[in-house]
Amino acid sequence: MTTRANSAVDMEATATANAFDADLIVIGAGIHGAAVAREAAARGWSVMVLEQHEQPARETSSRSSKLIHGGLRYLENADIALVHECLREQAILLRTAPHLVKSQRFFIPMVPHMKRPRWQLQIGLWLYWLLGGRRPGQSDSNAHIIDGLNNELISQCLVYRDAQTDDAALTRTVLASAEMMGARVHYSTSPAHIELHQHHVELRLQGAQTQTLRARAIANLSGIWINDVLAKVSPEQPAAKIDLVKGTHIVLPDAPIQGCYYLEAEDQRAVFVMPWRGMRLIGTTEIPCPVNTRQPEPSEPEIDYLLRTHNRYFKTTAKRSDVKDSWAGLRVLPQGEGEAFSRPRESIYLLNRQRQPRLISLLGGKLTSHRATAVSICQHLQAVMPKALWQADTRYQALPLLSC
Ligand SMILES: Cc1cc2nc3c(=O)[nH]c(=O)nc-3n(C[C@H](O)[C@H](O)[C@H](O)COP(=O)(O)OP(=O)(O)OC[C@H]3O[C@@H](n4cnc5c(N)ncnc54)[C@H](O)[C@@H]3O)c2cc1C
Known part of the structure; x- marks a missing residue:
C-alpha cells in the first residue's frame, strides 16, 4: 500500500505477521532509499519507507547531472x-x-x-x-x-x-519496483525519535499522533539530513563527519546537440554540456557550503562560470538572459582537505555496531551505483534479517515502465 501525502501510518495495514511493523524501515525516498527498499523487498524482507516530502526524489536525486557513468575523471x-x-x-x-x-x-x-x-x-x-x-x-x-x-x-x-538518464524518473521507477514487491511507502512522514535495542528498533513518528513502529533495523538514507536523523537516536550516536558541496546546473533553450561534451573549464575542472529535452544542460560547479545548508540556490558567479565555459567551446555566445532554468543540489562528502573535485565519491557506511547492526547510515554515493550501494547495505543488515525466499535478483530484474 502506498500512502500519498499521509502523515499517519496505518498501523493495521502495516502490521506484519510477526511482532514487527516491518523488517526494515528506510528513512528517505531519494535514489538510495528507493534502491534499498527494492533490494530488501527482492530479498523477501518486509520494508517500509518514510519520506518527509509528498513525493520521492525531491532533493539531490533530482538535481544531479543525470549521468549514468563510470566517471572518467575518477581515474x-x-x-x-x-x-x-x-x-x-x-x-x-x-x-x-x-x-x-x-x-x-x-x-x-x-x-x-x-x-x-x-x-x-x-x-x-x-x-x-x-x-x-x-x-x-x-x-x-x-x-x-x-x-x-x-x-x-x-x-x-x-x-x-x-x-x-532522468534522475527523478529513475528514482520513481526504482521505488515503484520496490512497491510492486511489497514495500510500503509513506510520504509526509519522518521520525521524531529512534531507539535502538538489542534485538529490535523502535521509531516514534513525528506529528500529532504518537505512533511507534517496531522493526529489526533502520537504514538512514536521508542524504544531507544524515546527522539530523542520527541526532534523534538513542543511545546517542556520533555525528558523521561530512562536508556539503553545492553543484549548480543551467539550461539553455532551443539548442539541441548530438551528444555530451566533456569540457575543461578555466580552473581545469571538468564541466559537461549535455542534451536535455531538446535543450542544453550545463554543469556542474563545486562550492563548499555550511553543513546546515538545506535549500541551495545557484549563485550569479556560478552561472557566469558555466556560461563562460560553454561560450569558450561553442560559437554561439549564450548570455545571462538566455538561461532558461537553473538549480543547485548538495553533495555529501566525507570531511577532508583539498578540492571537492578530487575527493572520494564512494559510498561510506556507518553502523551503530559492527556485529548485528540495527542502524546503518549512508554517507555519499552516486546515482549510477545506487543498486550496488543497496546490495552492500542489505549485506551489512543480513545478520539481523529473517531468512526469506528471494523474490528477484535485481541484477536481472527489468525496471517497470511507468505511465508518468
Ligand atoms: C550537483 C550534483 C551532480 C551529480 N551528478 C551525478 C551524476 O551525474 N551521476 C551520478 O551517478 N551521481 C551524481 N551525483 C550524486 C547523486 O546525485 C547522489 O549521490 C544521489 O542523488 C544521492 O541520493 P540520496 O538518496 O542519498 O539523497 P537524496 O536524493 O537527497 O534523498 C534523501 C531523501 O531523504 C529524505 N529525508 C531526509 N530526512 C528525512 C527524514 N527525517 N524523514 C524522512 N525523509 C527524510 C529527503 O527528503 C530526501 O527525499 C550528483 C550530485 C550532485 C550534488
Whole structure:
C-alpha cells in the first residue's frame, strides 16, 4: 500500500505477521532509499519507507547531472574500484532499464594548453574501455565541426560512450519496483525519535499522533539530513563527519546537440554540456557550503562560470538572459582537505555496531551505483534479517515502465 501525502501510518495495514511493523524501515525516498527498499523487498524482507516530502526524489536525486557513468575523471585519482563498479552498474541499467537509461556519445574537444594532454586522455579512455569491457571511440575528425563548436580553437574531439538518464524518473521507477514487491511507502512522514535495542528498533513518528513502529533495523538514507536523523537516536550516536558541496546546473533553450561534451573549464575542472529535452544542460560547479545548508540556490558567479565555459567551446555566445532554468543540489562528502573535485565519491557506511547492526547510515554515493550501494547495505543488515525466499535478483530484474 502506498500512502500519498499521509502523515499517519496505518498501523493495521502495516502490521506484519510477526511482532514487527516491518523488517526494515528506510528513512528517505531519494535514489538510495528507493534502491534499498527494492533490494530488501527482492530479498523477501518486509520494508517500509518514510519520506518527509509528498513525493520521492525531491532533493539531490533530482538535481544531479543525470549521468549514468563510470566517471572518467575518477581515474585521475586512481579510483579504479569505483569506476569499475559504476561501469558494471551502467551495463546493468542499460539492460534492465533501456526506457530510462540511454547510451550516449561523449566528445572531448582538444584545445591548446589542456591540463590533461591528448595522450593522457587516450590512456584514460583505454583504461575506461578495459574496465567497462567496451571499445572506446577513436578521435573523430569531423566531430569538431558539429553542434556549432568553436573550430578555430578546437582541432579535434576524442569520442567515447557513457549514458544519460532522468534522475527523478529513475528514482520513481526504482521505488515503484520496490512497491510492486511489497514495500510500503509513506510520504509526509519522518521520525521524531529512534531507539535502538538489542534485538529490535523502535521509531516514534513525528506529528500529532504518537505512533511507534517496531522493526529489526533502520537504514538512514536521508542524504544531507544524515546527522539530523542520527541526532534523534538513542543511545546517542556520533555525528558523521561530512562536508556539503553545492553543484549548480543551467539550461539553455532551443539548442539541441548530438551528444555530451566533456569540457575543461578555466580552473581545469571538468564541466559537461549535455542534451536535455531538446535543450542544453550545463554543469556542474563545486562550492563548499555550511553543513546546515538545506535549500541551495545557484549563485550569479556560478552561472557566469558555466556560461563562460560553454561560450569558450561553442560559437554561439549564450548570455545571462538566455538561461532558461537553473538549480543547485548538495553533495555529501566525507570531511577532508583539498578540492571537492578530487575527493572520494564512494559510498561510506556507518553502523551503530559492527556485529548485528540495527542502524546503518549512508554517507555519499552516486546515482549510477545506487543498486550496488543497496546490495552492500542489505549485506551489512543480513545478520539481523529473517531468512526469506528471494523474490528477484535485481541484477536481472527489468525496471517497470511507468505511465508518468
Ligand atoms: C550537483 C550534483 C551532480 C551529480 N551528478 C551525478 C551524476 O551525474 N551521476 C551520478 O551517478 N551521481 C551524481 N551525483 C550524486 C547523486 O546525485 C547522489 O549521490 C544521489 O542523488 C544521492 O541520493 P540520496 O538518496 O542519498 O539523497 P537524496 O536524493 O537527497 O534523498 C534523501 C531523501 O531523504 C529524505 N529525508 C531526509 N530526512 C528525512 C527524514 N527525517 N524523514 C524522512 N525523509 C527524510 C529527503 O527528503 C530526501 O527525499 C550528483 C550530485 C550532485 C550534488
